[in-house]
Amino acid sequence: xxxxxxxxxxxxxxxxxxxxxxxxxxxxxxxxxxxxxxxxxxxxxxxxxxxxxxxxxxxxxxxxxxxxxxxxxxxxxxxxxxxxxxxxxxxxxxxxxxxxxxxxxxxxxxxxxxxxxxxxxxxxxxxxxxxxxxxxxxxxxxxxxxxxxxx
Numbered sequence: 001x002x003x004x005x006x007x008x009x010x011x012x013x014x015x016x017x018x019x020x021x022x023x024x025x026x027x028x029x030x031x032x033x034x035x036x037x038x039x040x041x042x043x044x045x046x047x048x049x050x051x052x053x054x055x056x057x058x059x060x061x062x063x064x065x066x067x068x069x070x071x072x073x074x075x076x077x078x079x080x081x082x083x084x085x086x087x088x089x090x091x092x093x094x095x096x097x098x099x100x101x102x103x104x105x106x107x108x109x110x111x112x113x114x115x116x117x118x119x120x121x122x123x124x125x126x127x128x129x130x131x132x133x134x135x136x137x138x139x140x141x142x143x144x145x146x147x148x149x150x151x
Contacts, residue, residue, distance in 0.1 A: 011048050038063030040072060041140035048146045049111040057107040057143055058126065061098055070134060074107060077125035077142070079110035085145050087112060087122045094129075111147050122147045 039062040059072050073095045082088050091108040098105045109124070124145040128136035136143050 006024035011062040034063055038133055038134045039137040039140075040131065040136050042047070042126075042128060042143045043140075045140065045142070046144040046146070048148065049113065050148045051150065052112045053112075055109045055111065055145060057109060057126070058104050059096055059098065059107060060104045060133065061102075061135075062137065065101050066098070067104055068100050070131075072098060072105065072131060072134075073129040074126055075129055079125055080124045082124040082145070082147055088124055088145070091125075109145060111145065113147050113149055120149045 041060050041062055043058045043060055049055070059074070060095055061070065075094065076084065076090075084090070089110045089112075092106065096105045097108055107126070109126070113122075124143075124147070126143045126145070128141040130136070
């Protein structure tokens, strides 16, 4: 009986310390707002297509929204082994535009593996180009699409 009271008092004391910690900011949510220079990113950074399919690639603005449209140029890297018009088509032309008072735009890629041998893989590297107004984040600017031949 005496040990039960001691345990209860101990638990009440712990709860009091926990509540005091919350009140004093120890367990409050951290501010998750981004305060650095505006940057651009691609999301997702990679995808795999084992058949024909469509990929919606999001271009996102990291930072405050703009009062005017923000054009964002993108290009296919020369090291890509996937062939435009054969293995894939990009349905969105460059530059894509992030509308005013918005944080993102979409680049649509159509993958087609019908011309790829069954044991082959083709890769598309699509990157955001430098922009005079907003630069792409170095580690978030290249999307890799792996297109596998039909099985």
